[in-house]
Amino acid sequence: MSHVDDGTLHALVDDELDAQERASVEAHLASCGDCARRFAEATAMARQVTTLLGALDEVPSAGRAVPAAPRVSITTPDAARHAVSVPMRRRATVIRRLAIAASVMLVASVSYQVGRQREAPMAAAQDSSTAAATPEALAAAGAATSVSGATAAAVVAPAVTAAPPVVSAGERAARLATERTSVAGAGAAAVGPVATSATQQPFVPSVPMPAPPAAEGARQIDTSVARRAVAVQGAAVARMPALGTYDAASPPSERAMRMRRMEGQLNSVVVTGVQAATAREAQKAAADAAGDTGDARPLSIPGYRMSESESVSSVTVRRYVPEAGPTVTLLIVQASGKATARDARRDTVSQFVVTTVDGQSIVRWHAKERDYELRGALAPDSLVKLATLLR
Amino acid sequence: MGLDLGSLFRDYHESLVRMLTRRTGDRGRAEELAQETFARAVAAPPLNPRPWLFAVALNLLREEGRNAATRERRLVLVRDEEHVAPYEQPDEAYEREETRLRVRAALAELSERDRDVLLLQAEGFDYDEIAQATGLARGAIGTTLARARKRLHEVYTQGEGGNHVARG
Numbered sequence: 001m002s003h004v005d006d007g008t009l010h011a012l013v014d015d016e017l018d019a020q021e022r023a024s025v026e027a028h029l030a031s032c033g034d035c036a037r038r039f040a041e042a043t044a045m046a047r048q049v050t051t052l053l054g055a056l057d058e059v060p061s062a063g064r065a066v067p068a069a070p071r072v073s074i075t076t077p078d079a080a081r082h083a084v085s086v087p088m089r090r091r092a093t094v095i096r097r098l099a100i101a102a103s104v105m106l107v108a109s110v111s112y113q114v115g116r117q118r119e120a121p122m123a124a125a126q127d128s129s130t131a132a133a134t135p136e137a138l139a140a141a142g143a144a145t146s147v148s149g150a151t152a153a154a155v156v157a158p159a160v161t162a163a164p165p166v167v168s169a170g171e172r173a174a175r176l177a178t179e180r181t182s183v184a185g186a187g188a189a190a191v192g193p194v195a196t197s198a199t200q201q202p203f204v205p206s207v208p209m210p211a212p213p214a215a216e217g218a219r220q221i222d223t224s225v226a227r228r229a230v231a232v233q234g235a236a237v238a239r240m241p242a243l244g245t246y247d248a249a250s251p252p253s254e255r256a257m258r259m260r261r262m263e264g265q266l267n268s269v270v271v272t273g274v275q276a277a278t279a280r281e282a283q284k285a286a287a288d289a290a291g292d293t294g295d296a297r298p299l300s301i302p303g304y305r306m307s308e309s310e311s312v313s314s315v316t317v318r319r320y321v322p323e324a325g326p327t328v329t330l331l332i333v334q335a336s337g338k339a340t341a342r343d344a345r346r347d348t349v350s351q352f353v354v355t356t357v358d359g360q361s362i363v364r365w366h367a368k369e370r371d372y373e374l375r376g377a378l379a380p381d382s383l384v385k386l387a388t389l390l391r
Numbered sequence: 392m393g394l395d396l397g398s399l400f401r402d403y404h405e406s407l408v409r410m411l412t413r414r415t416g417d418r419g420r421a422e423e424l425a426q427e428t429f430a431r432a433v434a435a436p437p438l439n440p441r442p443w444l445f446a447v448a449l450n451l452l453r454e455e456g457r458n459a460a461t462r463e464r465r466l467v468l469v470r471d472e473e474h475v476a477p478y479e480q481p482d483e484a485y486e487r488e489e490t491r492l493r494v495r496a497a498l499a500e501l502s503e504r505d506r507d508v509l510l511l512q513a514e515g516f517d518y519d520e521i522a523q524a525t526g527l528a529r530g531a532i533g534t535t536l537a538r539a540r541k542r543l544h545e546v547y548t549q550g551e552g553g554n555h556v557a558r559g
Contacts, residue, residue, distance in 0.1 A: 006533075006541075007534030049543055
């Protein structure tokens with residue numbers, strides 16, 4: 001046999017030769033000192049290169065935490081499946097809405113957790129007194145988005161709370177007030193489409209906000225929250241029954257594939273938020289940065305000024321601080337307005353805003369020319385349970 | 392069995408981020424790319440996840456490399472992150488950083504294909520998987536790896552010699 005080429009030697013080092021090749025190469029090495037020496041060199045070199053590549057793992061920004069897997073791997077007590085009861089013919093619609101809701105809730109969850117990390121626990125007395133001080137403000141907030149009775153609203157009460165399916169503005173305000181005074185974490189969240197007329201303009205929170213002591217770490221807007229949440233949103237949608245799961249042994253029906261494509265569009269809105277991977281998106285991001293959009297402009301919130309703003313592609317995270325009084329932070333995640341017009345026609349989520357203060361989240365989003373909102377103490381475990389429903 | 396994003400994430404996320412970090416030298420960017428890759432796995436569940444995920448990630452990286460606007464944005468983000476980088480013992484940190492930079496420089500000398508193959512192999516890919524992820528013929532992997540390893544080693548060692556001369 002002639003000498004062994006480098007490729008074959010390295011394949012031998014990597015144990016990638018089939019039995020026959022291997023036998024013949026080894027036979028040659030046994031009788032050829034040159035090749036045996038080259039094999040030894042190749043082995044040492046492979047090992048050394050592995051070590052060298054390991055040095056690359058010591059990057060300066062290695063202090064960043066790896067996003068935790070548990071938020072994505074949602075596994076499932078079966079019981080939770082039955083927590084939502086809706087008429088069968090409405091089911092697909094509602095499930096879709098829930099998927100949207102769940103995904104937005106997941107967004108909220110991330111914000112919520114961030115909020116929890118940087119805010120010290122609040123004195124309950126202070127909380128309840130602040131909440132009680134302005135019931136009018138609460139009512140006003142609720143009235144601005146009164147529930148359209150014609151459309152079914154699903155209420156998901158993952159913990160213990162059972163809430164009526166359709167919530168009036170007053171009840172909503174009252175419930176919010178109640179939740180604000182109860183211990184955060186026992187989450188009940190109401191999901192329902194609301195009348196579209198009054199809510200097209202930017203959302204103005206008029207809920208009284210108790211003051212969290214501002215920690216040093218709170219200074220920096222964490223856009224990775226938006227990025228991660230956005231990716232997780234895709235995961236929630238993928239668990240919808242309508243999507244099905246891909247099984248190599250039994251390919252999905254045509255209808256299932258069509259559903260999947262539809263949902264894929266829904267995903268895609270979201271996915272554009274992850275990064276500007278294409279030139280088109282980069283242009284869009286540049287246009288957004290230049291203020292070339294309607295809805296992506298900073299929200300104007302009376303009494304607050306925007307302190308920081310950071311955009312990642314079509315998702316913008318903004319932090320608002322009050323002009324006077326106690327320190328309150330609103331973290332608002334907003335998709336760009338560019339997506340709004342186009343995606344409204346596609347029945348996709350086009351805009352969502354999450355406001356999280358003291359563990360209470362108010363989430364609004366726009367889909368198919370309707371506005372939706374969800375509010376409550378969005379505890380992570382409630383979110384997991386809701387997401388479970390959507391598997 | 393359908394796609395279980397959770398187990399996909401558990402099995403491959405760490406490895407994918409490591410590979411992308413080695414490739415880009417930027418952990419934050421690697422995580423972003425990994426997130427985007429998993430988001431795509433949700434939209435179009437792959438049959439053969441590992442080569443698929445890594446191929447998608449490498450494609451994203453290439454697409455992104457062509458996009459100047461994105462790069463600009465990234466520079467800003469990276470600069471911000473450097474402020475929060477933890478500091479360790481100066482000497483040790485210096486030495487480690489020097490090694491890292493030299494390996495980076497050596498890796499940059501490789502062709503893109505050689506670099507991808509090398510990094511995939513370092514993540515425990517077998518030749519079949521490398522072939523799937525890169526589109527190369529299986530028979531070409533051994534030769535590619537031989538060339539890549541040799542070149543990396545060579546350039547790295549040259550850098551070492553050069554440094555010693557400069558110091559001495």
